Amino acid sequence: AQKITQTQPGMFVQEKEAVTLDCTYDTSDQSYGLFWYKQPSSGEMIFLIYQGSYDEQNATEGRYSLNFQKARKSANLVISASQLGDSAMYFCAMREGSGTASKLTFGTGTRLQVTL
Amino acid sequence: DVKVTQSSRYLVKRTGEKVFLECVQDMDHENMFWYRQDPGLGLRLIYFSYDVKMKEKGDIPEGYSVSREKKERFSLILESASTNQTSMYLCASSLAGEIVNTEAFFGQGTRLTVV
Numbered sequence: 001a002q003k004i005t006q007t008q009p010g011m012f013v014q015e016k017e018a019v020t021l022d023c024t025y026d027t028s029d030q031s032y033g034l035f036w037y038k039q040p041s042s043g044e045m046i047f048l049i050y051q052g053s054y055d056e057q058n059a060t061e062g063r064y065s066l067n068f069q070k071a072r073k074s075a076n077l078v079i080s081a082s083q084l085g086d087s088a089m090y091f092c093a094m095r096e097g098s099g100t101a102s103k104l105t106f107g108t109g110t111r112l113q114v115t116l
Numbered sequence: 117d118v119k120v121t122q123s124s125r126y127l128v129k130r131t132g133e134k135v136f137l138e139c140v141q142d143m144d145h146e147n148m149f150w151y152r153q154d155p156g157l158g159l160r161l162i163y164f165s166y167d168v169k170m171k172e173k174g175d176i177p178e179g180y181s182v183s184r185e186k187k188e189r190f191s192l193i194l195e196s197a198s199t200n201q202t203s204m205y206l207c208a209s210s211l212a213g214e215i216v217n218t219e220a221f222f223g224q225g226t227r228l229t230v231v
Binding site (some may be wrong): 006009037043044045047050091093102103104105106107108109 | 129147151156157158159160161165172174182204206208210212219220221222224225
């Protein structure tokens with residue numbers, strides 16, 4: 001079974017509009033972390049934002065916010081005031097458990113295209 | 117500035133060759149990961165290591181092995197390369213321990229073509 005599901009292969013958004021990228025996850029651990037990464041066409045992976053399973057408030061980092069709904073096991077990324085430079089692949093990832101052997105699992109990604 | 121370095125950006129190998137992909141990090145991280153990235157499939161975990169000489173299989177370990185003799189270096193080995201291993205390979209590292217909130221840092225990727 002997929003641990004991380006991103007159901008939107010591609011999304012379009014107009015410049016200056018907000019966009020939500022969906023992510024649902026599956027885990028039986030009580031302690032886990034959720035991450036979003038951006039991969040521009042140059043290929044590097046850029047960390048955007050993190051949400052811990054015990055965090056009561058939604059995480060925010062500048063124009064990025066994470067809409068965390070624990071009961072629904074969803075961790076959607078919201079980008080406000082989209083810019084042309086936001087065009088990229090976006091990956092949701094989860095780290096389960098704690099201790100030494102906690103692996104990091106990624107979803108299939110969403111390609112975001114920002115238009116004029 | 118933190119750094120994860122992969123030895124090659126592009127690599128072309130012949131079917132049946134033994135291939136080594138090297139990854140070095142300078143952050144004293146315990147965890148290191150190898151992923152392959154294919155269109156429509158995202159990043160799939162091949163192997164990860166949480167300490168020197170310690171490794172765990174990821175989701176797609178078949179056809180691959182790994183080596184971690186030193187903390188800073190994690191090698192991915194294709195024992196006998198096949199055309200279906202043509203892909204982008206990404207190495208990452210992160211802290212471990214009682215910490216789930218540490219991000220992973222990625223290398224620049226190695227695009228491997230097996231002909």
